[in-house]
Amino acid sequence: MEWPKRASLASCILNTYKVKQIMNPISRTPRAVTQPRRGFTLVELLVAVALVLLLMTLFAQIFATATGALSTQRGIAENDQRARRLQTTLASDLSRMTYRALVGTDGIVPILDDNMSGIAWEPVDGLQEGYFYLAENDPNNDTDDVLQFTMQAHGSQIWADTDIPPFVGRALFIPNGDAATELNQPEADDGNLTWNGGAGTLEIALENENSRGASQFAEVVYFLRHGNLYRRMLLVRQQFAPSSSPDHPDLNSVNYGGTNTFWNDFDYSAFFDNDAVTPAMVMLDQNALNNQTGAAISLGMPKYRFGFWGDFQVAESGMPREFTDVAETNFIGRFTHEETSNPNFLYPGQDVAAGNPHMDRLTALNYDAARGIVTDGTATVAGTAPWDLANGTRRSEDIVLSNVHSFDVQVYDPAVGDFVNLGHSIPGGDFNRANNRNVGADGAPGEAGTDDDGINGVDDDGERGWPGTDDYGNRYDTWHRDATLIGDLGSPYAVMTAGPDLAPGVVNFDDNSDGVDDDAGELGWIGTDDVALRAIKITIRYLDTTSNQMRDLTIVHSFADRDSN
Known part of the structure; x- marks a missing residue:
């Protein structure tokens, strides 16, 4: 037997190395590199999309919240701006009242009351001009107050010549081909005229026609109806034309010669005088502010004012048209711009007896509560067509604030201290119901035993309260000096009487010259004889629709004499 040859140690090692090389080729060639996977898996994509959507939702919610907060703040700011504008307007109007305090007194006093008729005292020129009127109507209702008065812009009537602008209103130009008479109409009163060198006169040229009149004097009335607070202003004409021009040639005719809707074309105080030889419309001018005895036409006599009525063929006080009827079914305050610019509203272009809505308060009007509009479904006078006062061309022009829930005007009562x-x-107050000068036996304003309202007999239910009587009921009015021209009625809350010196009393003064200040001989109706209306407080409550919150606006105005103290 032949044994294998014994390998040498070196060969064994070499063979072992070769075997390893064969088994591990990496030592001789590079290892193959695994290729990276391309894209994301479906699960990863879904997770990524979900995260992106979540972030977008969060950003959208944050943006919507920020935008909503900004819109809310902008809305609140706009509402606050409207309220501030109203506050500024009200305060400005009150500061420009033409009827002001007697010199040395704490406030305003009526010119006429039961103890001053027939005495020699006259109102002071420049102080007791025009009128101040406040109607409380029902003291338990803060939606039926009316504030009305005359005012003066103490500057120039010419807009361009003063830093204190005059009152401005609409004035339709009525051409007639005569430069002289064309000049004498409200459109020329703002002084926007052209000089005609050839004729040597001022004229209203085509470039001057701006449908605007101007005056330093105006009537203004505030009232609440259908959630809207109204401010109605009518200019008291201040004529710019030379005195040699004929008076109002185009306007004072048998009927107003325009569209017969005078208060659509003009923002001026006017009435229809059916007592004239030729009944016609009359525009009131600055002379109507005169309260001296013998004044031909004076706004101190209520029947000449906007919103009041009176049969000019007899001496009457003129009751306000504040309700649809004497039973106080619906409060309307005054007719609105929408109503008076409707072609169906013909007053003062036509007589009050011609079937138009500006009638005496005994003629009931219909009222559409859903629209807040005076309307009538039937003819008011036989032979005339039914009328409706909705959708006049000047709708909403007199609205100063919407969504108003209450408009409350209070007076300062010194006996109450509030x-x-x-x-x-409240017992003992100067303006207590019992202190109304005309309270009758029924405990309400009205003369006992008298058919005050002219219907249903003596002291009927229609005469028990405010304003169902002919004595102005629950009102404060400065009146006029001549009692016979206002029905011989005393002002309801006349907190001034004349002492033995037959003149209004002054605090801390010896009025009757007996050596003693404010003695018993000078005492009047409650306290001294110069108790006056010292101040009023106006509170307006309205809904801020942006924040859905109720807001209050309060204005306190003092009537104390600022000219002599």
């Missing part, structure tokens, strides 16, 4: 409603029931 602001109260006229006709309140």
